[in-house]
Amino acid sequence: MTARTKIHVRGLKVFYGTREVLSGIDLDVYENRVVGLMGPSASGKSSFISVINGMINFEDGARVLGRVRIDGFGELSEKNNHVALRKRVGTVFATPIPLPRSIYENVVFGARLKGVSRSELNEITEESLKKAFLWDEVKNRLSESALKLSGGQQQRLCLARTLALKPEIILLDEPCSGLDPISTAKIEEALSELKKDHTIILVSNNTKQIARASDFVAFFYMGKLVEFGQTERVFTTPEHTVTDDYIRGKFG
Numbered sequence: 001m002t003a004r005t006k007i008h009v010r011g012l013k014v015f016y017g018t019r020e021v022l023s024g025i026d027l028d029v030y031e032n033r034v035v036g037l038m039g040p041s042a043s044g045k046s047s048f049i050s051v052i053n054g055m056i057n058f059e060d061g062a063r064v065l066g067r068v069r070i071d072g073f074g075e076l077s078e079k080n081n082h083v084a085l086r087k088r089v090g091t092v093f094a095t096p097i098p099l100p101r102s103i104y105e106n107v108v109f110g111a112r113l114k115g116v117s118r119s120e121l122n123e124i125t126e127e128s129l130k131k132a133f134l135w136d137e138v139k140n141r142l143s144e145s146a147l148k149l150s151g152g153q154q155q156r157l158c159l160a161r162t163l164a165l166k167p168e169i170i171l172l173d174e175p176c177s178g179l180d181p182i183s184t185a186k187i188e189e190a191l192s193e194l195k196k197d198h199t200i201i202l203v204s205n206n207t208k209q210i211a212r213a214s215d216f217v218a219f220f221y222m223g224k225l226v227e228f229g230q231t232e233r234v235f236t237t238p239e240h241t242v243t244d245d246y247i248r249g250k251f252g
Helices: 045-052 103-113 118-131 151-163 181-194 207-213 231-236 241-247
Strands: 005-016 019-030 034-038 062-070 089-092 169-173 199-203 216-221 224-230
Touching (some): 005 045, 019 045, 019 199, 019 224, 034 207, 045 062, 045 169, 103 118, 103 151, 118 151, 151 181, 181 199, 199 207, 207 231, 216 231, 216 241, 224 241
Parallel strands (some): 034 199, 089 169, 169 199
Antiparallel strands (some): 216 224
């Protein structure tokens, strides 16, 4: 059965001043799937997710053209910036940035601002840490500073903090770039479970991670979407030579 489209992108162009960094992107991101974005540096991957989470609107000189819709309505652009839509999107960045607070306070920070009750905050904390595959490691240390956690644990804590706000869409921009193999495996394991309830976009320069963790893959090159399809198909029988060259590590 064909998956339902969660994010519909047509004719997306992004400019910084006069420099075009995304050129006419057409892409459907399917619900409850992991879509991997791969490509060399400066290919436009991070700019793409900056459009989805609305952060592009805060970047000096950025201009967005085209159509981006979530669930078939609303457009995220510099002219039509729906805060309500952006609240449905959570982002985890390459470098974990825990707050200088306890592990517990890190997880509930956003939910507390929304006025969630104490009992609910406790439930959210446990649920979010379990989904991030971190609960068993920190359940007896919730009052300790998050800064004492290892890098891999801090990244999973940032994921839990994002999950606590119950986003429909999760964007991960190189979430494992500085992590050891064990921490990377736990992040990937978490993604395989999270896609049951969330739509996920994973940006990674690690083609092996894209092959392992994604259901669909989009290959970006020089600001253009060169190829998109099911991950197994793209990695075994890519339609374009440049895609095959990138997968084989001939450049990147």
